[in-house]
Amino acid sequence: MRICEVIGYVTLSRAHASLRGARWRFVVPLGSPKSKGGAPVRGEPLIIYDEFNAGDGALIAVSEGAEASAPFHPDQKPIDGYNAAILDHCEF
Numbered sequence: 001m002r003i004c005e006v007i008g009y010v011t012l013s014r015a016h017a018s019l020r021g022a023r024w025r026f027v028v029p030l031g032s033p034k035s036k037g038g039a040p041v042r043g044e045p046l047i048i049y050d051e052f053n054a055g056d057g058a059l060i061a062v063s064e065g066a067e068a069s070a071p072f073h074p075d076q077k078p079i080d081g082y083n084a085a086i087l088d089h090c091e092f
Helices: 066-071
Strands: 002-010 023-029 045-048 058-066 079-089
Touching: 002 045, 023 058, 045 058, 058 066, 066 079
Parallel strands: 045 079
Antiparallel strands: 002 023, 002 058, 023 045, 058 079
């Protein structure tokens, strides 16, 4: 699981029927600051499935791979990244 910051959203013209009712968010993973008191290092952007409706600039916990589709078991969803939680406060 990684901590990410929401930087936007994705609009789909067509989607699989099992993906209705949520949004796709464009997020950037955050790493440890390079120096004490510095800003977190940003990683490569990715797109995740979001049922919690996180807003722009929100910090979220993202699960990836097989763990991303685990909350939907036994149903299958074709996703590779999932917003597992919206974080109120995060201290690096």
